[in-house]
Amino acid sequence: MGEGGLLFQAFVFLAAAVVAVPIASRLGLGSVLGYLIAGVAIGPFGFGFIGNDAQDLLHFAEFGVVMMLFVIGLELQPALLWRLRGTLLGMGGLQVAGTTAVAVGIGLAVGQTWQVSLAIGLILSLSSTAIVLQSLAERGYMKTDAGQRAFAVLLFQDMAVIPMLAILPLLATAAVVGGETGHGAGGWLDSLPAWLRALVVLGAVALVIVGGRFVVQPLFRTIARTRLREVFTAAALLLMIGIALLMNLVGLSPALGTFLAGVVLATSEFRHELESDIEPFKGLLLGLFFLAVGASIDFALVGNEAMTVGALVASLVLLKAAVLFVLGRVFRMGLDQNLLFTMALAQGGEFGFVLLSYAGQNAVLPAQTASVLVAAIALSMAITPLLLVLYERVLVPRVGTRPTAQREADEIHDESSVIIAGFGQFGSTIGRLLRAQGIRPVVLEYDSDRVELLRRLGLDVHYGDASRLDLLHSAGIEKARVLVIALGDDAKTLALAHVVHERYPHVRILARAVTRPAVFELMQAGIPDVYRDTLDTALRVGEDALAALGTPRHHAHRLAQAFRRHDERHVRDLAATKLEWGTYVDRVRGNIRALEADLAREFGDAAEPIRDSAWDSSTLRAEAAARDRDASPSSKPTTHAQN
Numbered sequence: 001m002g003e004g005g006l007l008f009q010a011f012v013f014l015a016a017a018v019v020a021v022p023i024a025s026r027l028g029l030g031s032v033l034g035y036l037i038a039g040v041a042i043g044p045f046g047f048g049f050i051g052n053d054a055q056d057l058l059h060f061a062e063f064g065v066v067m068m069l070f071v072i073g074l075e076l077q078p079a080l081l082w083r084l085r086g087t088l089l090g091m092g093g094l095q096v097a098g099t100t101a102v103a104v105g106i107g108l109a110v111g112q113t114w115q116v117s118l119a120i121g122l123i124l125s126l127s128s129t130a131i132v133l134q135s136l137a138e139r140g141y142m143k144t145d146a147g148q149r150a151f152a153v154l155l156f157q158d159m160a161v162i163p164m165l166a167i168l169p170l171l172a173t174a175a176v177v178g179g180e181t182g183h184g185a186g187g188w189l190d191s192l193p194a195w196l197r198a199l200v201v202l203g204a205v206a207l208v209i210v211g212g213r214f215v216v217q218p219l220f221r222t223i224a225r226t227r228l229r230e231v232f233t234a235a236a237l238l239l240m241i242g243i244a245l246l247m248n249l250v251g252l253s254p255a256l257g258t259f260l261a262g263v264v265l266a267t268s269e270f271r272h273e274l275e276s277d278i279e280p281f282k283g284l285l286l287g288l289f290f291l292a293v294g295a296s297i298d299f300a301l302v303g304n305e306a307m308t309v310g311a312l313v314a315s316l317v318l319l320k321a322a323v324l325f326v327l328g329r330v331f332r333m334g335l336d337q338n339l340l341f342t343m344a345l346a347q348g349g350e351f352g353f354v355l356l357s358y359a360g361q362n363a364v365l366p367a368q369t370a371s372v373l374v375a376a377i378a379l380s381m382a383i384t385p386l387l388l389v390l391y392e393r394v395l396v397p398r399v400g401t402r403p404t405a406q407r408e409a410d411e412i413h414d415e416s417s418v419i420i421a422g423f424g425q426f427g428s429t430i431g432r433l434l435r436a437q438g439i440r441p442v443v444l445e446y447d448s449d450r451v452e453l454l455r456r457l458g459l460d461v462h463y464g465d466a467s468r469l470d471l472l473h474s475a476g477i478e479k480a481r482v483l484v485i486a487l488g489d490d491a492k493t494l495a496l497a498h499v500v501h502e503r504y505p506h507v508r509i510l511a512r513a514v515t516r517p518a519v520f521e522l523m524q525a526g527i528p529d530v531y532r533d534t535l536d537t538a539l540r541v542g543e544d545a546l547a548a549l550g551t552p553r554h555h556a557h558r559l560a561q562a563f564r565r566h567d568e569r570h571v572r573d574l575a576a577t578k579l580e581w582g583t584y585v586d587r588v589r590g591n592i593r594a595l596e597a598d599l600a601r602e603f604g605d606a607a608e609p610i611r612d613s614a615w616d617s618s619t620l621r622a623e624a625a626a627r628d629r630d631a632s633p634s635s636k637p638t639t640h641a642q643n
Helices: 002-026 031-042 054-075 078-083 085-109 114-124 129-138 145-171 194-224 229-249 254-267 271-296 299-304 306-330 335-345 350-361 367-399 425-436 448-456 469-474 490-503 516-524 535-548 553-576 581-603 617-631
Strands: 418-421 442-445 482-485 508-513 530-532
Touching: 002 031, 002 271, 031 129, 031 271, 031 367, 054 129, 054 145, 054 229, 054 254, 054 271, 085 114, 085 145, 085 306, 114 145, 114 306, 114 350, 114 367, 129 145, 129 271, 129 335, 129 350, 129 367, 145 194, 145 254, 145 335, 145 350, 194 229, 194 254, 229 254, 229 271, 254 271, 271 367, 299 306, 299 367, 306 335, 306 367, 335 367, 350 367, 418 425, 425 442, 442 448, 469 490, 482 490, 490 508, 490 516, 508 516, 516 530, 516 553, 535 553, 553 581
Parallel strands: 418 442, 418 482, 482 508, 508 530
Antiparallel strands: none
16 A cells, blocks of 8 residues: 555544444444444455454454453442452352353354363353443443343453463363464563463462562552643553463463453552543544454355354354343343343354364364354354343343333322422432321332332332323222322333323322423423423532522522423423424524623622621521520630620
């Protein structure tokens, strides 16, 4: 490509990402699949813009995974590890062991040696940390039960790579071919006995842990005193590159070394600074990694070995899906969450490329077998976003609303004038307030795990879907006076409000709405008592901000209450008429201007100093406290002219 080759390649990669990723995201496919498709398009089997350098580029782009594992390690504080210990060791350990065991059985059945079968099983038991976490995060699934369990399983897999790298040399069935050392270990390490190589590997890991604790943290403290952020960023990059070189020297994955370093630094005072400095580099290089994975898929090999590769990809996905689904059932996940957990992790992982290279260096796997496995793992990673699309568009509409298939709703014999649907943080606050006044509401909660937790805390909570008429009937909806809908899902809130409003018009509905469109729909459905999820908190924060800037507390409070009255009137006006988008935008702009003008007219310009503090409760409390101090026996004697 001449002297402009590097710039041309950079231009091609950036252009591919800028074009493909927004299109894929707009189609609901996610950014990861967009990167993979773009990589295929510009690779040697697409338009050929990057020639046959995709494998070399993949090794460079793996530094994005290195950075991602470092950031993950920074987030793994001991408290988090302790909280995840059950899922980490239970689900993570059983997933790796179960997948490996089934793969070994299949390998022995088709005539492979136990060494080859075990190596393949270990390699295929790993999933893609980069693709799974990125895909779940951009779809908003990381905070779900499936997202948290998937994170714990991936974390266990990442840690399990360390013993796998120590085990693989012990499975060698032939002498290493001369000159077949990979890009990792040097010849000096290959000449050592297997047990000594394993000892060197463990020594390198120990060096990273001890050095991170006793060398790196004091070094960062010294650098921080310079108050030069660019030097701190350079030191963070130096740390990761140095660890990567050490890991390559002993034939280990650089990502594992930086992950361990991140865990060691998780309790450091520099954790957040390191994370913010690394984040831009991590995002850019992760995108490059996904592009390189797409470009590195050897479609010539796939074409020549189409039946073998296709069968291997299908077997890999189905095998892992079966193991994951069974684990989800064993650990009592809801059906929809279990399916998400299964679809997210049913692929090979980027560490599989590292382990395959390491297995080749140590003559554990034949070169042809390793090449086929590389293609199969890359293709399984490429179809993961498609599996998540399948979950969202096909499986969820059919099974996501039927958790009762996992557990029958509770029988309810209590009666109350108040029914609360949803007992999360929002609903539980309402319930505790009512209980404090002697009112014991009938509580319906849809999350079975939360029901068990709340019962252990001594609260009366019933499991069930509040939108079911039979459950509402058993909860005493005919005799109830108030239904509080405290669900965090607007679609379920609307469905429940419609049912109760039509069939039980005597019940007053107090509905929580998360989004503004849901507010309009509820009001248009005839539900006047709609409560926006963050309005009260936002007004309290605004009130406190005004007070912190010198506005008297009573004035800030009156201003917040006036804002609420004006804003609620405008929302009701908007809900009263259905508007086209353009008209809606114009109306909202007009409401914003009117609100600001009304408040300025009623309270004056906030820029002008407000000196009236006669009725400021905080001022009165301060004066009263001062009088109490003066009147206390421990204070110095004072002379009162009067009294």
